[in-house]
Amino acid sequence: MQFELSSRGQDVLERVKAFIRDHIEPVEPAFWAEVRATNPSGDWQHWKVPTILEDLKNKAKEQGLWNLWLPDAELGAGLNIQEYAHIAEQTGRSLLAPTVFNCNAPDTGNMEVLWRYGSEEQKKQWLSPLLAGEIRSVFFMTEPDVASSDATNMQATAIIDHDEIVLNGRKWWSSGVGDPHCKIGIFMAHTPNEGRGRHHQHSMVLVPLDTPGVKIERMLPVFGEYDAPHGHGEVSFTNVRVPISNFIVGPGEGFAIAQGRLGPGRIHHCMRCIGAAEKALELMIDRGTQRVAFGKPVINLGGNLERVADARIAIDQARLMTLYAAWKMDTYGTSGAMTEISAIKVIAPNVLQQVVDMAIQIHGGAGVSQDTPLTGFFIQARSLRLADGPDEVHKGVIARIELAKRNTGETKSK
């Protein structure tokens, strides 16, 4: 065993850290202030992205700090999942950084789908501008009317009608759909096919957002936060027609693609949570050492120092587990890391939620305001406990694997 990051990864990591420190952190308060001033929640049709974001993206691109998540050495940085995981942690310390490096969800997942499964035509039309950071994308998965934790509940339909696909349905929590640069979506829907099994009844279809019949009904707040200029939309699809070439891979391949899509994305999400938790812990310690109550720094009162230790312990364990999951994916593929992927999907957001809760408590009233990134981190954590499979579903996966091990007499050796 060897826990040192490769020198290749270490080099990129150091440059990312320097970039965040030198270029992102200094402008971030102004960025969010401008976002809040110019993007009223009630007027999401006219949201604007502060222009400084493009400057930052160009600067990052110039430095080669771009599409770092993509293992392809030409299109991306040639890092494996585990090496990139360290980068994702750093970008997770800031709510702005992932976008600057073109490493933000859901675009990375959508790009990964196109990169792995897209036709040449699809790649040319949509992957290229996404990789260039010129447009943004959305993933239409969750539905308001069913329990989406069971994906087979999906009601939206993608029906073949000669050389077109007809899309109908209603999706929500379509993240990023409010961004003025968002142009393309991947629509997951039911394409009934009696001849095939239950995991071949769903398709992924590319749908340009300006196709007739696509309508953003409203933006959804998360605990009151609209996440402008990104947004989470509720979107209706009424007899939306796209060419049959817009299937990714083909009809009925949606679940197979989804499996591939979610693995690395979960590593990214979790490592960003860990970075955010580190940042929250730092804020907690800084605030707690600077403020005095009852004659002592707040951090020295009651059980606060134990909470610092609890946070450190929880974060370090979650990080190791996520890096181990990444390494297993690199080494054995997603199917060789099922327990670990589900485990980190439970752990990382929960650890972030707990650490943020402690940090809020030390901050007092400032902690629940938007004067710190803490509420943003909280919302990220709380939402992620539901997105990409709620905690309970992942625990179910883990338990089933454990029981199967005992049935087959396997002994845990690693």
Next chain:
Amino acid sequence: MQFELSSRGQDVLERVKAFIRDHIEPVEPAFWAEVRATNPSGDWQHWKVPTILEDLKNKAKEQGLWNLWLPDAELGAGLNIQEYAHIAEQTGRSLLAPTVFNCNAPDTGNMEVLWRYGSEEQKKQWLSPLLAGEIRSVFFMTEPDVASSDATNMQATAIIDHDEIVLNGRKWWSSGVGDPHCKIGIFMAHTPNEGRGRHHQHSMVLVPLDTPGVKIERMLPVFGEYDAPHGHGEVSFTNVRVPISNFIVGPGEGFAIAQGRLGPGRIHHCMRCIGAAEKALELMIDRGTQRVAFGKPVINLGGNLERVADARIAIDQARLMTLYAAWKMDTYGTSGAMTEISAIKVIAPNVLQQVVDMAIQIHGGAGVSQDTPLTGFFIQARSLRLADGPDEVHKGVIARIELAKRNTGETKSK
């Protein structure tokens, strides 16, 4: 021992329940929709209260369901703290109901201060319109620049200058200050007095909001929610001058008044939390029985039924503890219920936070939106863990009492 509510209390309770069911619940969705449509967060200077609220208030007043929190039989309903606690639980099930019955914070606390400690002149000028529900009020306590959990940190000043008091300082989390009907504040500040002890260095001063030098700097969101049309303000006071008769009781009496103010208010807050937790549990069960995943109602999956039981157990314990605290206050006064008041201040918001977290999880994406009252309840719980003394301060109070008991050889007998 006898756990049955008095027939007097039972009668009012039943009428309150009927009123909420018949008059408030049916209009509440429309009320909040109108609030959201007409009160953009960025324009708090022009927030408006939907007119239906006045109708509801008048209807409640007509039915005698008015100022129920006030033990005075003429001005209020003549209920003791414990009897009113049952009412507060019911109003806590709705985010609108407390205001309808003129039983909402911070007005109840401010009215209680004026009722107990105000001069006849102060009562006439401010208590009367507050009791009539014609105006609203604010309590200027917490400050942005110090750890307000230790009230002696307070930096705002109330200095006597001949027959005037000069107020300076900056306050935040001044709840209700955004309401267009909010006219009067109680300002807590330092009035140095070398001759007296450290608990006689602070005063409460009445300050009309239109006094020159009072400036609302901004409204503070809580996890992104501005709580319009009520709002939580950051307010600066620059050489604000009010007549010396605006001291409540007199200079240096702030802490003594604060002690009296906080007791019953904590019972109200906690019982509202319990009502909210009951509502959250109901929503959780209803959602969990209506939605199906993996072939079963969601509520039957994994550990969900155990969570229902955990919620029931936690809520029932918190309710009994709060009612016991109320009974002790009724029987022995606030000073005879120190442990119990601090205990419920820790328990009730934490129970609400936990039950809401479970309920959100069962709701999936809907749980973090504003389509249910869950995020509102969460914000209430999370804020209350900081307001009126953070959890840790109350635990400190309880622990000190426990250690003192052992030192004096007292044996716990109740």
Next chain:
Amino acid sequence: MQFELSSRGQDVLERVKAFIRDHIEPVEPAFWAEVRATNPSGDWQHWKVPTILEDLKNKAKEQGLWNLWLPDAELGAGLNIQEYAHIAEQTGRSLLAPTVFNCNAPDTGNMEVLWRYGSEEQKKQWLSPLLAGEIRSVFFMTEPDVASSDATNMQATAIIDHDEIVLNGRKWWSSGVGDPHCKIGIFMAHTPNEGRGRHHQHSMVLVPLDTPGVKIERMLPVFGEYDAPHGHGEVSFTNVRVPISNFIVGPGEGFAIAQGRLGPGRIHHCMRCIGAAEKALELMIDRGTQRVAFGKPVINLGGNLERVADARIAIDQARLMTLYAAWKMDTYGTSGAMTEISAIKVIAPNVLQQVVDMAIQIHGGAGVSQDTPLTGFFIQARSLRLADGPDEVHKGVIARIELAKRNTGETKSK
């Protein structure tokens, strides 16, 4: 509502406290030392009860502090369940006290069964000497070969053969069977009866321990503690024959009797847990204030004072809940207190386990030895989380009731 104990209950309570303080506590260390010296675990066939116990029992009887659990005013003290609950708390502070007052499990439960359901003959032969404290009894319920949390799993049989009942089967965790004074058991077993429903297939049968075919196979330690001279036995029954008059009520009535038996017994168990938790908290504070580390009393280090508060909060809530359950049983019967009885059965042992764990931690090595009652309390708590229905079964009961409430539209009002 009124939380004061009745004067009748208060009087007995004070006398019990005085008796424990004056007569039991002073001799308890010597009592247990003698037990340990004279009752080696490997030689349970010759266990002896220190003679001082009889002296204490006689003294208690003389003072009328005897059979206080029995609501019957002539045979017992005429206290209702809730009044006696306060007594049970006090006796729970000592591992010896319950026996001194003839209020110990499982004898109370067995006496209650005989008192409520026994024939005159059965009462004369067995209830009288039990009430007099002359003999002790055992309840043969749990079986080693099945999951006894589901009572219908029971494999032991009680078959009618003319005017006799033939008992076969194997029971364990038969508590008290090692006591040299233990003479009679209640044997719960399957008596197949095709004509009746699944809850009328089991019987309770009186079986004198000296009946041929009854064999104590071994004594079971609990975490290494044999609980001498009381003991928990594994007992085999091979063609044991008793007269048909030994059925309690009659064949097939076992479940009905069991329901009645368990209600008050759970109150007793839970209140004793609460008393034990109070004692553990006292020990924790005393030790933590007397020992110094890193220049401070241990109780002031880290989060220890918060733990004191957590313990106080948990204990007070558990006590109120148990007293409420008792009051509901007194007022509405066992069937009117289903949620509350299951709730306390979960809460009280868990609170005790947690408080003891904290107290052990403050004690260091002494905490895990037998120099304090802490390990005894731990064993009591840990065992009780399994006995009389494990936590999970009780949570299931509570959840089912909650779901039923929503189905019938009932609103929680109390």
Next chain:
Amino acid sequence: MQFELSSRGQDVLERVKAFIRDHIEPVEPAFWAEVRATNPSGDWQHWKVPTILEDLKNKAKEQGLWNLWLPDAELGAGLNIQEYAHIAEQTGRSLLAPTVFNCNAPDTGNMEVLWRYGSEEQKKQWLSPLLAGEIRSVFFMTEPDVASSDATNMQATAIIDHDEIVLNGRKWWSSGVGDPHCKIGIFMAHTPNEGRGRHHQHSMVLVPLDTPGVKIERMLPVFGEYDAPHGHGEVSFTNVRVPISNFIVGPGEGFAIAQGRLGPGRIHHCMRCIGAAEKALELMIDRGTQRVAFGKPVINLGGNLERVADARIAIDQARLMTLYAAWKMDTYGTSGAMTEISAIKVIAPNVLQQVVDMAIQIHGGAGVSQDTPLTGFFIQARSLRLADGPDEVHKGVIARIELAKRNTGETKSK
């Protein structure tokens, strides 16, 4: 990063697993049955070790599975700390295995002290027979009369008197002192030296157990379990005289040696906890799938499957953290792994305690008996939360390091 065990480590690991499976597991029930039958707790002066243990040790020695913990390639197996950690996990699955491989505490720690710090004479006299498994040893550290979590509290004295050292004091939790083969102890005591700092006031002194003045006062049970034939003694030292050459290193060097002693030992303890937790989880699943209640395997009821997942998640995180701590020790030394060592010392025993608690609950009554290793594992976990620094002390270490990082502006990068 690379999470695969080296082939050298993998080879030994596989042989250890085979040895445990083939030679230890088959005889273990008989071993403990004989221990219990022949070592009554009250007669520890005559405890005997079943002879089969020597057979097993010889067999292990023949296979080269001996002193695997010792990094020295000649005396031990030449494994680094991290490689050996995997072995320790396997031996932790059994309460007997560590001794078979001569890898049991406290002998490993004592041997390590002698190996690193002992004089040639000391090595010849004591290290050689210990490495050969011919004798056993004890570490006299904890004292009954002070809070030993603060080692400077120590009251025992080691005073130089010409060419002798005079030892006085009382120690307890002297583990292994009851073993008939236990011949030598390391006695830690105060050797006042005004000229040196507070961490040079304590010495380690070798004391043969048959030296006049050494008296085992009693054996201490842990939750009633005496841990025969090993035992935990309370031992008094009255004017015990040993030659001055019995100082290890020299007077005043006790703390420096202790630091070195504890690092690897904590890795061993923690990995054994992880192995025990794995075993407990397996027992839990096996029992839960074999027993049926309410028509389903117990493991499928309520939240049990979520508990399986919780256990898996907690164990895997704890293992990774411990392996990481080991790797840091191998790479940067103990002083480079302070946070990690303290973290695992908190995590591993707590995870074991929690997993065992769940496993006990699934087992019902069998879980608290000694029919499974669960109570043994529980006792191991609960004791270890106190030994080698209680949880709270380690959390304090971690918190201090975190605060120092922020003061020096260090950013967490690994």
